[in-house]
Amino acid sequence: MKERYDIIVAGAGPAGSWTAKYAAENGASVLLLEKDGEIGVPVRCAEGVAEKSLKDLVDVNPRWIARTITGGRLVAPDGTAVESYPDERGYVLHRKLFDADLAAMAAEAGAEIRTKAYVFGLLFENGRVGGVQLRHLGHTYAIRASIVIGADGVESRVGRWAGLETCTPHREMESCVQMTLANISIDPDVVEFRFGHHVAPGGYLWIFPKGPKSANVGLGISGDKASRKKALYYLREFVERTFPHAGILSMVAGGVPAGQGLKSLTADGIMLVGDAARQTNPLTGGGIINAMIAGRIAGRVAARAVEAGDVSAARLSAYDKDWIKAEGKINDLSYKIKRVVYRFSDHELNEIARLLLKIPPKKRSAFNIFKTALFRHPKLVLDAARVFVS
Amino acid sequence: MSVREVQIPNEKCDFCGTCVAVCPADAIELEEKVIRVLDDRCTRCCACVHVCPLGVPREVP
Numbered sequence: 001m002k003e004r005y006d007i008i009v010a011g012a013g014p015a016g017s018w019t020a021k022y023a024a025e026n027g028a029s030v031l032l033l034e035k036d037g038e039i040g041v042p043v044r045c046a047e048g049v050a051e052k053s054l055k056d057l058v059d060v061n062p063r064w065i066a067r068t069i070t071g072g073r074l075v076a077p078d079g080t081a082v083e084s085y086p087d088e089r090g091y092v093l094h095r096k097l098f099d100a101d102l103a104a105m106a107a108e109a110g111a112e113i114r115t116k117a118y119v120f121g122l123l124f125e126n127g128r129v130g131g132v133q134l135r136h137l138g139h140t141y142a143i144r145a146s147i148v149i150g151a152d153g154v155e156s157r158v159g160r161w162a163g164l165e166t167c168t169p170h171r172e173m174e175s176c177v178q179m180t181l182a183n184i185s186i187d188p189d190v191v192e193f194r195f196g197h198h199v200a201p202g203g204y205l206w207i208f209p210k211g212p213k214s215a216n217v218g219l220g221i222s223g224d225k226a227s228r229k230k231a232l233y234y235l236r237e238f239v240e241r242t243f244p245h246a247g248i249l250s251m252v253a254g255g256v257p258a259g260q261g262l263k264s265l266t267a268d269g270i271m272l273v274g275d276a277a278r279q280t281n282p283l284t285g286g287g288i289i290n291a292m293i294a295g296r297i298a299g300r301v302a303a304r305a306v307e308a309g310d311v312s313a314a315r316l317s318a319y320d321k322d323w324i325k326a327e328g329k330i331n332d333l334s335y336k337i338k339r340v341v342y343r344f345s346d347h348e349l350n351e352i353a354r355l356l357l358k359i360p361p362k363k364r365s366a367f368n369i370f371k372t373a374l375f376r377h378p379k380l381v382l383d384a385a386r387v388f389v390s
Numbered sequence: 391m392s393v394r395e396v397q398i399p400n401e402k403c404d405f406c407g408t409c410v411a412v413c414p415a416d417a418i419e420l421e422e423k424v425i426r427v428l429d430d431r432c433t434r435c436c437a438c439v440h441v442c443p444l445g446v447p448r449e450v451p
Binding site: 006253 | 411418
């Protein structure tokens with residue numbers, strides 16, 4: 001490690017690695033730091049992505065793909081199942097392999113990487129961010145940089161230290177737990193989503209196949225409905241009832257931000273990407289693709305800012321603007337839809353499922369599903385139409 | 391009930407950081423497999439207690 005880099009990225013998930021790759025490719029010296037011992041571990045993720053979105057970002061290596069998904073199933077509280085066959089396929093990834101390869105690509109672009117490297121504070125020079133304080137294998141280091149980029153996940157503190165407001169109110173946090181289950185009977189080409197106040201209040205339960213007889217089975221519940229009965233207990237009940245012979249290969253807890261986007265992702269010498277920037281889609285909870293899209297923008301903006309010798313908030317805000325155009329607008333709409341959808345009663349959800357069954361299966365696109373679910377909210381349907389058409 | 395202290399027992403914790411994200415006082419620190427509440431910053435709002443997927447943080451009256 002050197003004493004100074006152009007750019008330091010804290011956190012080596014998809015957001016951090018992709019930021020580091022694009023910053024290094026655009027000429028910056030980059031240090032990428034991961035607090036855990038191994039990149040890609042632990043996997044706090046359902047691991048689902050849309051095929052086309054991923055292919056737009058990276059050459060897909062087949063070894064990342066656990067299952068290719070060709071359909072979806074929505075299950076209402078009363079058990080009514082609605083099958084949908086989207087135009088687009090999906091993947092359930094092996095995040096452990098995927099994350100490691102993204103970091104390797106950052107290294108190939110020229111980034112230096114360290115694991116077991118925890119950023120515990122920022123350095124300030126003349127009142128602006130000028131580097132990080134780092135703990136690595138029992139030693140502390142002060143490493144200077146023109147720009148520090150927080151890709152430090154849902155638990156991010158980098159932004160707060162720089163004065164950016166990133167705290168997610170607990171009512172806008174999805175409280176999640178997931179088990180990877182073996183020896184279960186599933187449809188291995190289909191992702192399943194279950195809704196209802198007894199299954200996952202203020203969220204949903206997912207079954208994402210990882211093999212012919214194994215899947216990531218997890219759920220998220222709204223943080224303001226999580227005080228008494230915890231996500232873990234909802235999931236245990238479901239697994240015992242539905243998959244009594246399952247082998248539990250792993251269990252992870254996690255939080256998915258599902259609130260409004262941050263007011264600002266940048267300040268003088270500082271940028272945030274991925275879960276640290278609360279860029280997950282508030283309706284679906286999906287975060288991988290958004291993290292990589294943000295990383296690509298942020299890495300380029302950061303490298304060019306360094307080259308121009310101007311790392312001011314005004315210069316870095318080009319990233320804020322491009323993010324809003326790329327995905328931020330869709331997240332804003334998704335947040336509005338989420339606020340409606342997660343307030344539906346079980347009775348309303350059952351009614352919607354019955355209405356959806358009247359649409360021919362081939363026409364059950366995401367938009368038609370939203371349109372049916374939101375038929376009492378015509379303004380939201382209009383907003384959605386604008387986003388889907390644009 | 392007034393809360394004197396919030397504790398996060400490390401032996402029960404999965405170190406997912408959800409509590410860190412909702413803490414309005416930046417009073418929780420997570421470093422790999424160690425989590426601690428910074429007692430001088432904690433306002434006892436108990437957002438961490440509400441949101442934890444496993445029910446680990448506890449209010450000490």
